[in-house]
Amino acid sequence: MxxxxxLTVTALTKYLKRKFTADPYLKKVWLVGEISNFRLRRGHxxxxxxxxxxxxxxxxxxxxxxxxxxxxxxxxxxxVSGRIDIYEASGNYQFYIExxxxxxxxxxxxxxxxxxxxxxxxxLFSGPKRKITPFPRRIAVITSRSGAVIRDIITTVTRxxxxxxxxxxxxxxxxxxxxxxxxxxxKEVNERGDFDTIIIGRxxxxxxxxxxxxxxxxxxxxYASQIPIISSVGHETDTTLADLAADVRxxxxxxxxxxxxxxxxEDLVKIDQLKNRxxxxxxxxxxxxxxxxxxxRNSYIFATPERLYDSYVQKLDQLNYxxxxxxxxxxxxxxxxxxxxxxxxxxxxLSDRLKLLESDVKQQDYRLEKAGRYLxxxxxxxxxxxxxxxxxxxxxxxxxxxxxxxxKEEQVVKQVSQLEVGTAVDLHLRDGQAKATITQIIEEEx
Numbered sequence: 226m227x228x229x230x231x232l233t234v235t236a237l238t239k240y241l242k243r244k245f246t247a248d249p250y251l252k253k254v255w256l257v258g259e260i261s262n263f264r265l266r267r268g269h270x271x272x273x274x275x276x277x278x279x280x281x282x283x284x285x286x287x288x289x290x291x292x293x294x295x296x297x298x299x300x301x302x303x304x305v306s307g308r309i310d311i312y313e314a315s316g317n318y319q320f321y322i323e324x325x326x327x328x329x330x331x332x333x334x335x336x337x338x339x340x341x342x343x344x345x346x347x348x349l350f351s352g353p354k355r356k357i358t359p360f361p362r363r364i365a366v367i368t369s370r371s372g373a374v375i376r377d378i379i380t381t382v383t384r385x386x387x388x389x390x391x392x393x394x395x396x397x398x399x400x401x402x403x404x405x406x407x408x409x410x411x412k413e414v415n416e417r418g419d420f421d422t423i424i425i426g427r428x429x430x431x432x433x434x435x436x437x438x439x440x441x442x443x444x445x446x447x448y449a450s451q452i453p454i455i456s457s458v459g460h461e462t463d464t465t466l467a468d469l470a471a472d473v474r475x476x477x478x479x480x481x482x483x484x485x486x487x488x489x490x491e492d493l494v495k496i497d498q499l500k501n502r503x504x505x506x507x508x509x510x511x512x513x514x515x516x517x518x519x520x521x522r523n524s525y526i527f528a529t530p531e532r533l534y535d536s537y538v539q540k541l542d543q544l545n546y547x548x549x550x551x552x553x554x555x556x557x558x559x560x561x562x563x564x565x566x567x568x569x570x571x572x573x574x575l576s577d578r579l580k581l582l583e584s585d586v587k588q589q590d591y592r593l594e595k596a597g598r599y600l601x602x603x604x605x606x607x608x609x610x611x612x613x614x615x616x617x618x619x620x621x622x623x624x625x626x627x628x629x630x631x632x633k634e635e636q637v638v639k640q641v642s643q644l645e646v647g648t649a650v651d652l653h654l655r656d657g658q659a660k661a662t663i664t665q666i667i668e669e670e671x
């Protein structure tokens with residue numbers, strides 16, 4: 226065979242890719258398998274599908290992956306649909322997934338359970354619930370403009386509590402725009418702030434029909450409401466996330482209206498009963514107070530009021546008497562003490578006092594003489610120190626160490642510039658003077 230008879234790898238791969246593309250059975254394939262090697266990426270998703278005996282590479286582009294309502298995980302068994310094709314760069318065949326659902330549980334149910342777990346972890350379902358006002362003045366109803374929900378609510382409220390004002394805030398309750406419509410109406414009612422209660426709901430339907438009430442944005446708007454909310458979505462067996470986040474869940478629209486209002490006729494009967502009980506209680510109280518007043522009027526205190534002060538007057542007399550006794554006793558004690566002191570003073574004679582004074586004078590003389598001697602010694606010591614210091618400064622003291630000074634015409638010579646050769650000078654020594662004549666002058670170099 227010649228070289229021209231051999232295929233290139235590219236040509237073979239393109240041939241096989243053409244076979245996969247043209248095969249009508251591979252254009253739309255439904256598979257069931259277990260997800261393997263899944264790692265959530267920002268864009269396209271690449272993983273594997275396997276069963277007990279085989280494995281196939283799978284690709285799901287972002288445009289398709291963003292449509293599924295749950296998060297795939299490794300080990301999850303899923304039902305997928307798509308096509309088979311070859312990736313030319315590696316020569317591998319792989320499955321391109323277009324749709325994906327968990328096996329046995331629908332995608333919506335899977336998404337519902339995941340969102341429910343997430344919001345429950347944040348506390349949106351277990352937070353404190355607001356109390357529904359039993360006597361509302363205005364009730365906001367968020368539901369569709371037409372349908373049995375608003376009619377049932379109007380009928381029930383008119384029958385039970387006709388003085389309440391119902392205000393309908395129409396909103397889409399099904400379809401892609403329903404969630405945004407419900408959130409917008411909830412914000413509008415809260416911004417107005419003049420409503421006592423909000424009823425939000427719709428009639429029954431499939432999980433797809435009720436799905437707007439499971440949207441995260443709707444649940445968060447219900448939780449954030451400042452006005453108490455009664456949720457009535459679907460039938461009694463249906464429970465949405467909106468029901469869990471609301472303050473009260475009602476099984477039906479009629480039950481929601483009953484929870485939002487009391488029965489006016491029963492309230493009026495209760496008011497009459499309370500009025501009668503209050504009147505009876507006040508009458509009994511007045512009768513009791515009148516009885517006490519009459520009893521007080523007939524008491525001996527009001528008959529003879531001066532008897533109120535008898536005990537106080539007697540006690541005052543006792544206190545005055547006790548005060549007088551204590552004063553006399555203390556005065557007598559002071560007089561006795563004064564008398565004793567006077568006797569002690571007079572018992573000491575004048576001679577004794579003179580002896581004491583003489584002894585005191587002698588002690589003072591001794592102290593004065595001692596102080597004078599001490600001062601004289603201090604002065605002598607100071608004089609000796611001063612004489613010694615003065616002697617140290619005496620010129621004679623300096624001359625005794627061999628120094629002398631020169632005078633010319635009784636003027637002290639301080640510089641050689643005052644002398645000339647042949648000048649007669651006097652030398653002053655410690656023990657006398659000597660005459661001298663200058664024979665030479667030597668000046669120090671500057």
